[in-house]
Amino acid sequence: EIxxxxxxxxxxxxxxxxxxxxxxxxxxxxNSYLAWFQQKPGQAPRLLIYGASSRATGxxxxxxxxxxxxxxxxTISRLxxxxxxxxxxxxxxxxxxxxxxxxKVEIK
Amino acid sequence: EVQLxxxxxxxxxxxxxxxxxxxxxxxxxxDYSMYWVRQAPGKGLECVSGISWxxxxxxxxxxxxxxxxxxxxxxxxxxxxxxxxxxxxxxxLYYCAKVHVRGLxxxxxxxxxxxxxxxx
Numbered sequence: 001e002i003x004x005x006x007x008x009x010x011x012x013x014x015x016x017x018x019x020x021x022x023x024x025x026x027x028x029x030x031n032s033y034l035a036w037f038q039q040k041p042g043q044a045p046r047l048l049i050y051g052a053s054s055r056a057t058g059x060x061x062x063x064x065x066x067x068x069x070x071x072x073x074x075t076i077s078r079l080x081x082x083x084x085x086x087x088x089x090x091x092x093x094x095x096x097x098x099x100x101x102x103x104k105v106e107i108k
Numbered sequence: 109e110v111q112l113x114x115x116x117x118x119x120x121x122x123x124x125x126x127x128x129x130x131x132x133x134x135x136x137x138x139d140y141s142m143y144w145v146r147q148a149p150g151k152g153l154e155c156v157s158g159i160s161w162x163x164x165x166x167x168x169x170x171x172x173x174x175x176x177x178x179x180x181x182x183x184x185x186x187x188x189x190x191x192x193x194x195x196x197x198x199x200x201l202y203y204c205a206k207v208h209v210r211g212l213x214x215x216x217x218x219x220x221x222x223x224x225x226x227x228x
Binding site for chain 2: 033035037044045046047050056057088090092093095096097098099100101102
């Protein structure tokens, strides 16, 4: 199975700052079938990015995804108060589908 | 409104069974693959099982293979997960999730989850 490793585990930033989250795969992700989700406490995950770089419906343009092969990045250009949450990457090109362990973005 | 609503969770003893249900509304359920994804308390996400639009393709995580069975009834807009021989390690919040395209895709719609606790 493809193992996704996210870094850092926790990112401490202030509102307005830029956040850069990394997701590294143990083998190449087929067709860049890589997604990013945001999850807040007590809520279901919310799809942000699919296909490595396509924003899901209704997602603000401060969220952007990039990468291919084994290295992917989620960037939040300017953190808003509502962006502090846990973020998961997910590969869906190879069975079994797998998730990274998550990166928590917390208020500094 | 596009919505998924799970039900059927609860507190059960190890070795027993439980059947989860997920009812969909607001979209053409029969057009999309569906998945069950679980999250143990304080932990990350794990894809448990998935089923194609016509039930022709079914996948399971190794951790549940042989114990769990996924099924769907497109006429009832419903997805199911029959869980047998439950173990404490199956304790988690179980989400049903819709695949975002008619084909290979990720999850664009999630339910609120139903909690399964396996404990003696």
